[in-house]
Amino acid sequence: METVKLEVFRYDPEKDKAPYFKEYEVPVEGTLLNALLYIKDNLDPTLAFRAFCRSEVCGSCSMKVNGKTKLACKTPMRELYETWKGKPLKIEPLNHMKVIKDLVVDIDKPIEKMKTLIPWLVPDPRVVPTDPMHESIIYPEEMKAYKDQIHCMLCFSCYSACEAVEDNERYRGPFAFSKAYRFQVDRRDIETAKEKRIRYAISGGLWSCVQCQKCLYVCPKGVKPAEDIQNLRGQAVRKGFTDKPGAKKLKHFVDWIYATGQINRLYLPEEVYGNREAREKLTKAYESMGVEVWEVPKPTKGLMKFRDIYLEILSREEKALELDFSHVRKIDKLVSDVFKADICTIVDKVHQKEEKTKGLIGRLKELFGGSDG
Amino acid sequence: MVKVGFYQGCCFQGQDAHMFETMKETFRRIDVELELLEETTCCGGNTIDEENRKLSYAINARNIALAEAKGLDMLVSCNTCYMVIAKAKLALDRDEELRREINNLLKEEGLEYKGTSKIYHLLDFFRDVVGYEKIRKAVKRPLKGWKVAAYYGCHVLYPKEVAIDNSDNPSSLQEVLKALGAEVIDDYEHKDSCCGYHSFFTDKSMTLKKLNKILGSVKKVGADIVATPCPLCFKSFDIYQTNMEKPPMVPSSFLPELMAYAFGLDRKSSGLAHHLVKVEKE
Ligand code: SF4
Numbered sequence: 001m002e003t004v005k006l007e008v009f010r011y012d013p014e015k016d017k018a019p020y021f022k023e024y025e026v027p028v029e030g031t032l033l034n035a036l037l038y039i040k041d042n043l044d045p046t047l048a049f050r051a052f053c054r055s056e057v058c059g060s061c062s063m064k065v066n067g068k069t070k071l072a073c074k075t076p077m078r079e080l081y082e083t084w085k086g087k088p089l090k091i092e093p094l095n096h097m098k099v100i101k102d103l104v105v106d107i108d109k110p111i112e113k114m115k116t117l118i119p120w121l122v123p124d125p126r127v128v129p130t131d132p133m134h135e136s137i138i139y140p141e142e143m144k145a146y147k148d149q150i151h152c153m154l155c156f157s158c159y160s161a162c163e164a165v166e167d168n169e170r171y172r173g174p175f176a177f178s179k180a181y182r183f184q185v186d187r188r189d190i191e192t193a194k195e196k197r198i199r200y201a202i203s204g205g206l207w208s209c210v211q212c213q214k215c216l217y218v219c220p221k222g223v224k225p226a227e228d229i230q231n232l233r234g235q236a237v238r239k240g241f242t243d244k245p246g247a248k249k250l251k252h253f254v255d256w257i258y259a260t261g262q263i264n265r266l267y268l269p270e271e272v273y274g275n276r277e278a279r280e281k282l283t284k285a286y287e288s289m290g291v292e293v294w295e296v297p298k299p300t301k302g303l304m305k306f307r308d309i310y311l312e313i314l315s316r317e318e319k320a321l322e323l324d325f326s327h328v329r330k331i332d333k334l335v336s337d338v339f340k341a342d343i344c345t346i347v348d349k350v351h352q353k354e355e356k357t358k359g360l361i362g363r364l365k366e367l368f369g370g371s372d373g
Numbered sequence: 374m375v376k377v378g379f380y381q382g383c384c385f386q387g388q389d390a391h392m393f394e395t396m397k398e399t400f401r402r403i404d405v406e407l408e409l410l411e412e413t414t415c416c417g418g419n420t421i422d423e424e425n426r427k428l429s430y431a432i433n434a435r436n437i438a439l440a441e442a443k444g445l446d447m448l449v450s451c452n453t454c455y456m457v458i459a460k461a462k463l464a465l466d467r468d469e470e471l472r473r474e475i476n477n478l479l480k481e482e483g484l485e486y487k488g489t490s491k492i493y494h495l496l497d498f499f500r501d502v503v504g505y506e507k508i509r510k511a512v513k514r515p516l517k518g519w520k521v522a523a524y525y526g527c528h529v530l531y532p533k534e535v536a537i538d539n540s541d542n543p544s545s546l547q548e549v550l551k552a553l554g555a556e557v558i559d560d561y562e563h564k565d566s567c568c569g570y571h572s573f574f575t576d577k578s579m580t581l582k583k584l585n586k587i588l589g590s591v592k593k594v595g596a597d598i599v600a601t602p603c604p605l606c607f608k609s610f611d612i613y614q615t616n617m618e619k620p621p622m623v624p625s626s627f628l629p630e631l632m633a634y635a636f637g638l639d640r641k642s643s644g645l646a647h648h649l650v651k652v653e654k655e
């Protein structure tokens with residue numbers, strides 16, 4: 001029978017001075033949970049871990065394998081064996097929570113954090129009948145808005161893998177934002193509660209998410225916290241919470257992409273943090289190295305039609321921000337100053353008169369020629 | 374010669390306007406012709422989704438349709454653009470109604486999203502289309518004695534639906550670096566931490582903490598340089614690093630720069646000479 005070594009984290013705070021790892025040889029078959037049960041039944045009954053349903057329902061068996069968060073009852077040993085090429089598998093408890101014993105962690109903290117986001121329905125009496133004899137109907141169409149989020153089983157895989165939890169103590173956790181969002185899009189929930197949730201989400205680190213997508217990767221239930229966080233950010237901005245850097249960043253993206261088809265990294269520091277120096281400093285630094293710096297992106301040929309599509313979608317859809325046309329005009333002016341023509345002319349002609357580019361290509365060709373071999 | 378549609382995103386503008394020429398030359402040496410998809414726009418940077426997700430899908434349906442109109446697959450050289458475009462493709466391929474709605478808008482430009490073009494990132498393109506052997510053969514100046522820390526960045530590994538490698542234990546970046554003759558370091562404490570690029574303008578403190586961890590752990594293992602296949606991770610390492618209180622001054626590079634240099638381009642034209650944190654290694 002094929003076997004693999006598990007190096008399992010052991011720690012009993014009541015007895016052990018420090019955590020240590022203990023090795024067990026287990027068969028490469030079934031799931032990781034089967035392997036742990038194998039240890040408990042055959043090798044070491046003192047090993048502590050949580051598991052109940054054995055079928056991806058209860059959410060209690062999440063842990064780390066070689067640093068990666070996995071749900072033990074969902075993870076085939078064969079897959080782990082192949083991923084790690086037969087090397088020993090280090091099994092550890094989840095991150096960011098206190099260890100109670102071995103692989104068992106204390107989940108109180110993330111639960112408490114989640115509660116601060118009001119993850120329950122605050123019924124709107126205009127929608128939900130106050131008379132308990134009357135049904136409160138939800139139509140299938142409405143449920144679509146939160147059909148993924150309701151599957152969260154509080155396994156804390158995402159909380160363990162989250163980059164924002166790692167570096168921001170206040171950060172509520174991916175799942176917590178998904179729970180909150182689920183009620184933000186529930187018609188039965190009262191507007192005042194929605195408003196509060198947004199405020200609490202902002203103070204709970206809404207803008208600290210780095211969008212690493214690890215929460216999507218580790219979630220055994222297909223919840224997409226990173227996307228719910230984007231949705232919540234959009235709601236925050238729409239509700240007028242526009243003073244945060246993240247809201248200004250969004251404005252930069254919305255206006256610049258419409259205006260030029262691109263964002264402009266040179267102007268971001270100025271538009272988000274009011275830092276004008278950054279652009280000048282950076283430009284100087286690069287120019288001193290002999291790098292040509294383009295202050296604005298080159299408008300592309302299809303730009304005007306692109307703008308039409310952009311506007312059309314925004315006119316139909318719920319959005320965070322309105323396009324700021326005075327900003328767009330300013331951007332247009334920056335572009336026409338660089339290309340010495342108005343924006344429509346540039347878009348038509350830019351392909352014929354790319355003098356700057358030609359200069360660049362020519363110089364690079366020289367460089368390539370001189371360096372070859 | 375393989376021809377592929379090249380999506381440049383926002384990465385080849387500003388101070389990097391010259392980088393496309395470098396890429397083109399670098400790829401020519403491994404028998405790949407990059408055809409610039411000129412009319413494409415920014416993918417929305419995973420931020421336009423906050424404004425409206427359908428807008429993000431539409432922008433990227435258009436981007437992909439521009440490659441399809443030329444009958445080309447699409448090569449994306451940025452982790453985030455790759456993730457955003459690949460996610461849009463998934464959504465469009467799965468949802469007929471969405472596809473129809475967006476195609477109705479694209480019609481005006483004579484475009485249609487069909488779902489016929491494949492989306493590649495640098496790493497799977499090198500592995501599946503070019504082959505490491507071809508890269509090895511193009512090397513004229515092996516990176517002998519270069520201790521290079523391999524750093525993937527998040528968006529080529531997560532989420533699973535768009536990952537281009539085994540997300541838990543990837544190897545495609547190490548393979549390219551090995552082909553260039555470098556000594557690869559792929560075991561350092563924070564190799565899987567996020568570079569923090571995307572939080573620089575939402576919560577700057579996050580970025581600086583991330584950089585401190587990653588670059589600190591790179592320094593600890595004695596690497597000469599960090600190599601990443603993502604131009605945004607590279608910007609985070611090279612530019613945002615200088616915003617740290619005590620920058621560890623760890624040099625970094627965007628993978629194609631190292632390839633260009635190993636293929637014989639000089640330090641200027643490979644881009645290696647133009648970093649804020651100087652690359653000293655020769
Ligand atoms: S995307 Fe945001 S919420 Fe999800 S794991 Fe990363 S930092 Fe955490």
Ligand code: SF4
Binds near residue numbers: 175
């Ligand atoms: S969102 Fe997914 S990973 Fe996070 S706690 Fe819920 S089920 Fe677990």
Ligand code: FES
Binds near residue numbers: 054057071
């Ligand atoms: S044992 Fe219940 S989810 Fe794994």
